[in-house]
Amino acid sequence: MTKSYRNEGMARARRLAGAVATLAILAGAGGVAAQDKSLLVMGGQGHEDNMRAIGTAAGGTDILGPFEAETGIKVSWSAATNPQLQEALQRLGPLSSTAEDVIFVHQFDTNARLPDFLEPLDGYLADAPIEGFPHDWAPGVAAASVFDGKRYLIPFRCGAMTLWYNDQIFAERGVGAGPKVPEDIYEIAKAATYTRDNGEQVFGVAFRGTSWSITEDLAALSRAYGGEMVLPDGTVTVNQPPVVEAVNLLKRLFKDGLMPPNWATLDQTGVNQLFKDDRVAMTLGGTNYDKTFNDGQSLVSGHAVATRWPLVKDLQTADRSSGAGTVFYWGLGILKGSQHKDAAWEFIRRISNPQSVHALAGNGSGPCTGAELAVSAEADPAMAIQAEIFAAANNPLPVNENINQIRDALGETIQNIVVNDLDTQAELDGLARRLERLYR
Amino acid sequence: MRLSRPSVIALVLLTPLLAALGFFIVVPAFQLLWISLTNLTPGRPAEFIGLDNYGYVLSDPAFIAALLRNIAFVLVVVVLEVGVGFAIALVLQLRFPLRSLWFAIILAPFAVSPIVAVVMWKYMLDPTFGIVNYAIASLGLPTVPWMTDAATSMAVIIIVAVWKEFAFTTIVLFAALTSIPKELYEAAHVDGANPWQNLIHIKIPLIAPAIAIVLLFRIIFTLREFGIPWTLTGGGPGTATEILSIYLYKQAFRYSDFGAGAAIGWIMLAVTVLLSSFLIRRTYRGMFPEDR
Amino acid sequence: MNIHQLRRFGFGIVKWLLLAAVLLWAAFPIVFMVMSSFKPPGEIWAYPPRLWGSTATLSNYEEIGRYSPTYFRDLGNSVQVTLGGVLLTILTATAAAFVFSRIRTGWLKLPGLLIIVIRMFPPIVVIIPLFPLMSALGLLDTVTPLILAGTAFSVSIATMLLKAFIDDIPVELEQAAMIDGCNQFQAFVRITLPLIAPGIAAVVVFVAVGLWNEYLFALIFTSTEARTAPVTIAIAMSNPDGARWGQLLAMSTIHLVPVVVLVMAVHKQLVQGMTTGAVKG
Missing domain, CATH: 3.40.190.10 (Periplasmic binding protein-like II)
Structure with missing residues (x-):
């Protein structure tokens, strides 16, 4: 001020x-x-x-x-x-x-x-x-x-949102490079989750979990599996396999303790703070965060590396080997x-x-x-x-006048699945019905 | 018709009251009814859509879930308030020096703003660094995830709500306990009754009416709880703590759907008036005893 | 010491332990927060947590202006709302309580029923209709709707409490003054009001606590200029950056101390008022 x-x-x-x-x-x-x-x-x-x-x-x-x-x-x-x-x-x-x-x-x-x-x-x-x-x-x-x-x-x-990692933690835990396919996120997170000698817990990965911000992170994860939550024409695909797999990935990361336990209350500031404090190995962050992460005041200054977003093997081609992320x-x-x-x-x-x-x-x-x-x-x-x-990606979701309700419905459902451990497919089917009404 | 002189005085003196109530409560309540029959959203003209909003709300699984959650929330909070309040009233019945000072301290939570209460409890209940989990861990018990878990985040809201409001039940039940005639205890003493029997056979039956009144009061005033859950969890994680007031707020002020918000408002109002009808009748008789 | 004395002694210890538990439950959160607000910033999240910091410092209080630069203005708004609302409520409710206590006219039952019913109304239901109205009147983001709506939701209970206090004063005292040439209302003001001053003080505090802590109306009807302190605290709290807890505890302490002191000061009358409100009606 x-x-x-x-x-x-x-x-x-x-x-x-x-x-x-x-x-x-x-x-x-x-x-x-x-x-x-x-x-x-x-x-x-x-x-x-x-x-x-x-x-x-x-x-x-x-x-x-x-x-x-x-x-x-x-x-x-x-x-x-x-x-x-x-x-x-x-x-x-x-x-x-x-x-x-x-x-x-x-x-x-x-x-x-x-x-x-x-x-x-x-x-x-x-x-x-x-x-x-x-x-x-x-x-x-x-x-x-x-x-x-x-x-x-x-x-x-x-x-644009892409994958950032902390190359110090990677080196310490013997991780060579960033994830190439989405399953790598889990494997790397597992390798990079550990407790330091002073009792400090390091988490493999931090995504944003507030109801408001899940939309973007889940869009990026779904794209890593080759799908969209909602197609640009308003067709709801949130209960299709790519999104189901993306949500299950979040669920496994949370359940196995590879993400911070307060995931559901983490938004961008919280995630960034954890990353800057050297407490998480990977995160989804803005491509404009170089100055935020490598700014001299942060503990990881000089060690925050941006890399391309992963993509499932089946979809990788000669000219395209990375996922789209989001803008x-x-x-x-x-x-x-x-x-x-x-x-x-x-x-x-x-x-x-x-x-x-x-x-x-x-x-x-x-x-x-x-x-x-x-x-x-x-x-x-x-x-x-x-x-x-x-050049490649568009909005996480097509936008209409019900967007706040759409995002809340999405955020609440994903939180219910991940934190409250409800059944993924059943909840996403219910979500799809809600979203269809909101996109009509 | 000519008004009598006292009537004129009464009318003049009541005008400010009636104006305040009329302008800010009665008229808005009827406007709310009208809005609930339209698709009003800020910045656009409203159209009449009949009972669609009620149909929409009542068929929304999220509303039904919020309603059921709210009922459970109210029951747990009120039962705890009465339980805690009554227990404390019993403790205060034991004769202590400086009793007035203890009362003053017990009343302090009543003065605290819900938001400030949320701040202090959130600070104490931090899952990692909070003093409560530290105390629990020191006793060798497993720590509690509090706000980050569905079940325990509701528990946090309940704890804060009970802490803020228990003083009311304590004070009312203390007054009721004090008004029990001494002769009853003396008679019981002659019969060889112990304190436990006194509690079961004298105290609880005699203050049962006061407990009933307190229960009703607290049900009505807990039903509308908004500040504590809204600032503590915003209804989350997921929808684990979304109660009616939060559902209403979201429909009206996050989704700009004033029509649906108004429909929920009327449903809440109807439930409240229904629940309070007994208290209303009782208060009315107290105010105009000649009707009895 | 014989066995009887020993039992009495044991009972005395248990009794005081029970009282200690009660006081801990009621007061510990408040005391702990106030003490923590004076901890050096680095010690707020010290583990294991400590009751008080290594030194007492005002640095958290100095931080308030840095992160919530409008906080003191917002406290000023809260003061305006509280004073304005209390003043209007007490004037309105005293006049009404006089009527309900001293005048017997058949039609009074209708307004009587109205205030009883309205006391039960949840404030959240009026915000939707009042919002467009306040907007049309250009009153959004001013303290006016907070004062007026706050008054409307306080007058019912204030009237009922004041009526109960007035009922306790024999009307004959006023009649004596009326013989000396006062009209009934003048007699009421001169004779009865001073006698129920402690009761009025309790009602003032009761209403003031409600207005000072009010959150919902402030959240809806204000945005920037007229924002009150609870909304600012809630905004500061919703900032996910964990580093600002010191500031948050300091802001909360400032907000809490005046009302807690006030409530404790008039607790006797408040207790009487609460009992009246619930038990006698």
């Missing part, structure tokens, strides 16, 4: 305390009138840290500081977790007036409800264009937030109720220009533009993998 924002909070608290007697009822209610030159951005804490170059290796570039200095627009951050961001979009979107101006929107929310929540950006783009937009952007990503010919988001933080991206939108829409656009425009994109890529925010991706790929092998995955 910015220092100024904190001071404002304190000052307000003092003012309130002073006015305690009179404040009560209706008078104090309206909140403070927003200041002209300030902007409230609703996003993840990691998003802000990236922009301010907090927690990255020396040499990161703060892009918010200069923006604030040059434009006189003070950027405050309302930090939220991913599920909270999603609920906030739905709750704040329909309002005619909000304190929040800019919101980070996850790919799953790029459905036909966006026009109910966000301001169309075409007018702003015409008046003050973003350099290279949209032709420089990955085409699928740039097209995703266009509804009825209007654009609602500028894609901002793109990445993710965030978009920046302006809330309909924002009271500072011009400033909000200025913010989006400035942080999307090639210089900012380049600086942000250096801080660990995956670029969405082909040009920057090519530049990054030369220095960072993970980015080369990202370029490959972007």
Whole structure:
């Protein structure tokens, strides 16, 4: 958070305390009138840290500081977790007036409800264009937030999910290379699960287990077995053999203690922390995590290696020997109720220009533009993998207006199977029936 | 018709109360009924869809599961609250110096916010580093996985809920115990009764009505529990701790399906009013005794 | 020591052990959390866990501003909601309690029944209709809906408790004052209110605890500006990064201490009020 924002909070608290007697009822209610030159951005804490170059290796570039200095627009951050961001979009979107101006929107929310929540950006783009937009952007990503010919988001933080491993633990446990086929994940995890002399438990692999994030990890695992959970046309295949095998893999990993026992409460931050603390040998992580994992502050700095995602033997061919992983991206939108829409656009425009994109890529925010991706790929092998995955993979799930319910249903069912040890095929059949209704 | 002078005064003095209740509770309750018959979602106009939402909710296995889970949750919590509350009331009946101070301490959990209660218990019940598992391990017993396992995560919610609310049952049952006439014990003493017989033959029968009232009260107020399970587990892992209020919250505020959320709301409301009808009648008679 | 004395002595020990167990159950979680909030950050998850840290430090409290920079503003919002709600509730409920206690008119049974029924209403059912309404009135993310809805859900019980306290004061005292020229309400304010002041204090604390700890309305009706402390604590807790427990314990301690002290201070009247509310109706 910015220092100024904190001071404002304190000052307000003092003012309130002073006015305690009179404040009560209706008078104090309206909140403070927003200041002209300030902007409230609703996003993840990691998003802000990236922009301010907090927690990255020396040499990161703060892009918010200069923006604030040059434009006189003070950027405050309302930090939220991913599920909270999603609920906030739905709750704040329909309002005619909000304190929040800019919101980070996850790919799953790029459905036909966006026009109910966000301001169309075409007018702003015409008046003050973003350099290279949209032709420089990955085409699928740039097209995703266009509804009825209007654009609602500028894609901002793109990445692909692939396999990361800790080569120190691998060397110590005699593991030569990353998994080639999905079964290798189990075998390597088994070899790499052990207790250190000081009593510290090392786990072979960490996946994300919260209901919100299972979708992506399971999509990647299903693709390693050559299948999808739901086909792009909405056909539900979540109870077909590839997904069943993927879920059974998770179940075995959990049951045999090769994953952390608090799997069901681990989301990206938790998994990353375990990885950085040298407590897990493998994980599914963003291709943009080089700066997160190898940042000098993490215990595994210099030992986090990105490699390609595994694929079952039967499907491996001469030109394709690795699984597809998944892609993710965030978009920046302006809330309909924002009271500072011009400033909000200025913010989006400035942080999307090639210089900012380049600086942000250096801080660990995956670029969405082909040009920057090519530049990054030369220095960072993970980015080369990202370029490959972007060419081959699509969304973990096709997106529609029921997406939150779809993801909760999926997450709850997988947790029930893995943690509560229910029958895989029976539960996935039940899930398939629920999903069919939600995709109709 | 001309109102009498006391009637005018009464009307004037009751206006703020009636306005608050009307505007924030009565009218919304009827609006809720209307919303439950539409497909309202924020940002779009609503259409009337009849009883579809009720059909949807009642045929959703997740709703039925949440309902059954909620019933089990309420029963376990309330029975434990009454059990723990009664046991503590019995302990406090033994004469202690500084009794007022002990009461003040026992009342402290009542002051704690559900969220803060969740923080402190989550801290104590951490499966790996928590002090509770440490104590269990020190006694040579197997440790408990608490929040990470389906059955034990429900147990955590129950523990926190009971801890926060047991003071109410303690206090009411203590008052009931104190109101038992001394002569009964004296007579029993003459008959050679021991403390255990006193408990079974005098205390429990005589405070049974108070226990019944407390049970009802706590059932009604536990049925709506939201803050503790929502912040502790969010309904997980899986759906192991998803009770009605969480199911409602998800339908309305995560899936933006206000219609289905409203239908659940009315179902909860109907159940609550049904359960409270006895208490309502009893309170009403207490308030207007001339009706008796 | 004869056998009788020995038994008495043994019974005394058991008795105090039982009391100790009761107090441990009630107070240990609170005391442990408060003490842990002063542990140095590295010792919060020390294993084996310790009751208190090697030194007492305020560093967890200093961390609050770093990770939850709005927390003190949010506490200010909680103060607004609590004071506003208590004020409105007490004014409204005292007037109503006077009516139900002192005026006998047939139609009063209807509002009487209304407050009894409404006391049972679960707050969660009104959030769905109130949300669009508050949005249309532009009141979302302000403390107004928290104060007003909080008041609406407190007035029933407050009225019933206050009525019970007023019923205990003989109406003849007021009639004596009325002879001196006061009207009935003035007499009530001058004579009866001061006599039930301890009861009012208990109702104030009872209502204040509910408003101060309120979570559901705050979660739904606020987002940023008017967020109250419990919501901020819940957000800080849902952050999966385990490193912030020190800050979380410090935030919780700040939130808990004022109400716990208040409740313990008026516990006698509260006990009386709780008993009244449940047993007498």
